[in-house]
Amino acid sequence: MPQIKHVFFDLDHTLWDFEKNSALSFESIFTEHTVPFSVEEFLHNYIPINLKYWKRYRLNEITKEELRYQRLKEAFDSVQFKATDHLINTIAELYILRLSEQKHLFDGSLEILNYLKAKYHLHIITNGFEEVQYKKMYNSGISNYFLTTTTSEDVMLKKPHPKVFQHALQKAKATTQESIMIGDNLEADIFGALDVGMDAIYFGNDTTFKGKRVEQLLELKKYL
Incomplete structure (x- = not known):
């Protein structure tokens, strides 16, 4: 891609x-x-x-x-x-x-982040509470992988609201055409991103979804 x-x-x-x-x-x-x-x-x-x-x-x-x-x-x-x-x-x-x-990440998280960081600018979009999301990232050792972090409390709205994605894109100085979203929630992450014109990769096991999908994080190498 x-x-x-x-x-x-x-x-x-x-x-x-x-x-x-x-x-x-x-x-x-x-x-x-x-x-x-x-x-x-x-x-x-x-x-x-x-x-x-x-x-x-x-x-x-x-x-x-x-x-x-x-x-x-x-x-x-x-x-x-x-x-x-x-x-x-x-x-x-x-x-x-x-x-x-707590510090536990999914299998392959650090390996895929190292692989992607060499090729792309990485960012976070999360609906989690701002006061804990930054601590989670710091304590699990992944803060330095990401150039920007957008929380729902930044925008006072939550994914899948389009303004959350638009705010994240603006913060990252990115366009929809050059951006892709990866997440586990079809409604909030995947359809939310697709609705604003971003590409998306679903991380999950719902086989009814016919778009880009992985069940293991290292499978992202197929697409990126």
Whole structure:
């Protein structure tokens, strides 16, 4: 793809292994607070609940504070644990702190970033909270790979809103024709990028998507 000069990545679930890092964060918190059930049992319910609330947050149906509280409240309710508001708020704050300290990346992340950095300008576009996204990148050792980072809080909007991508392109001094987006979320990352005229590569296993797709990050070498 000789016309491509700028490669934009999503962060969570694309480079940074959100589920693994999330599990480790909850494990340490539950141990400290003697929560009476396993992390595995909790996560079985929490993961789909979290995705549901993130979608509502993306659609501006709830605030950041409501997201942080309600996803935990519903997850605790689902395992019949009557958590007090104080405990939920304490865990919510600790979770954000611990999450940003985790370092696990998906297999092939550093190798593909080294490969791409030699050929392209690299950037991040993320819907994650600004105060933790930069810490995640720094603590996992990938900050220096990226020339720009655009968060939803920069624009006060969230992917797939076109203004998020337009702001990121402007910040990177890039055009749509010379840019490509890589992400795990078809709605937010892939269709959002395609709708503004950027090319896109889906990182995931939904075989109904007929565009460019990889299931391992090193497969990006097929396209870039």
